[in-house]
Amino acid sequence: MKLAVTCTEMDVRKGAPIVFRGKLEDSFKKIKNIGYDGVEVHIHDSSAIDRKELKALLNQYGLELTSIGTGSAYGKEGLFITSEDKQIRDRALEFLKQHIITASEYHHAVVIIGLIKGKVSDCSSKAIYERNLIESLNQCIEIAKKYNVVLGIEVLNRYESDYLNTIDEGLELLDKINSEHLKLHIDTFHMNIEEANIGEAIRKAKDKICHVHIADSDRWYAGHGHYNFIETIEALHDIGYSHALAIESLNYPDANVSGEYSYNYLRGIIYERIKK
Numbered sequence: 001m002k003l004a005v006t007c008t009e010m011d012v013r014k015g016a017p018i019v020f021r022g023k024l025e026d027s028f029k030k031i032k033n034i035g036y037d038g039v040e041v042h043i044h045d046s047s048a049i050d051r052k053e054l055k056a057l058l059n060q061y062g063l064e065l066t067s068i069g070t071g072s073a074y075g076k077e078g079l080f081i082t083s084e085d086k087q088i089r090d091r092a093l094e095f096l097k098q099h100i101i102t103a104s105e106y107h108h109a110v111v112i113i114g115l116i117k118g119k120v121s122d123c124s125s126k127a128i129y130e131r132n133l134i135e136s137l138n139q140c141i142e143i144a145k146k147y148n149v150v151l152g153i154e155v156l157n158r159y160e161s162d163y164l165n166t167i168d169e170g171l172e173l174l175d176k177i178n179s180e181h182l183k184l185h186i187d188t189f190h191m192n193i194e195e196a197n198i199g200e201a202i203r204k205a206k207d208k209i210c211h212v213h214i215a216d217s218d219r220w221y222a223g224h225g226h227y228n229f230i231e232t233i234e235a236l237h238d239i240g241y242s243h244a245l246a247i248e249s250l251n252y253p254d255a256n257v258s259g260e261y262s263y264n265y266l267r268g269i270i271y272e273r274i275k276k
Helices: 024-034 051-061 072-077 086-103 126-147 167-177 188-194 198-208 229-238 255-274
Strands: 002-008 038-042 064-069 110-113 151-154 182-187 209-214 244-247
Touching: 002 024, 002 064, 002 255, 024 038, 024 051, 024 255, 038 244, 051 064, 051 086, 064 086, 064 244, 072 086, 086 110, 086 126, 110 126, 110 182, 110 209, 126 151, 126 167, 126 182, 151 209, 167 182, 167 198, 182 188, 182 198, 188 198, 188 209, 188 229, 198 209, 198 229, 209 229, 229 255, 244 255
Parallel strands: 002 038, 002 244, 038 064, 064 110, 110 151, 151 182, 182 209, 209 244
Antiparallel strands: none
């Protein structure tokens, strides 16, 4: 398992769970100095970034692009792939296509489908929501196949999403889609709220998990709250998960402290317990 951390150049609210903010080069330097293997970059519009510059910076600092956060399309512009307005739906799909193109230059850069999937409450009925979701995901998968990219649909808690709250629900959706290009993206903060048995749920999902977000029970850095990270990491180890644990926590008290504490805490579990 690799350790990664979230960063962005976007102007995001103080309480957003993104650790490093500001110029990517400044963030990458700090992230590398802490010891991280990779980064999850939150990007609003991938068509507007300099992809060559991004790749050059990642190479310069020896960091892997593990994932792309896409939620700002929903938060800033109200774009989501289940909208009953075809223009909104198509624009959201175009945003995802551009993120897929960005991710295609890297070995395993997951494009996250979280809030951009929308909510049932955004539609006039659950049936319409589910129909649009399946149709849109299938369109995304066709693009992901072309570029050999994995999409990670995020399992979110009930307070942030009214659809897809548990790993079991995620697995049911994957059964309907049946594609190696769509897998589950899980998050310790959300699992702490929704899963009755986190280790059991992870083991049930097996290789359907493609990405993992890390935050403690209070959404601070790992080790600040009461979440049982040993259980989660042991379960991930048991299923052979080899991709990123990406810190997506509040950057309290500041980004450097948050990033360092999470890194040191998780590294201790991975290297001292799992690798013995």
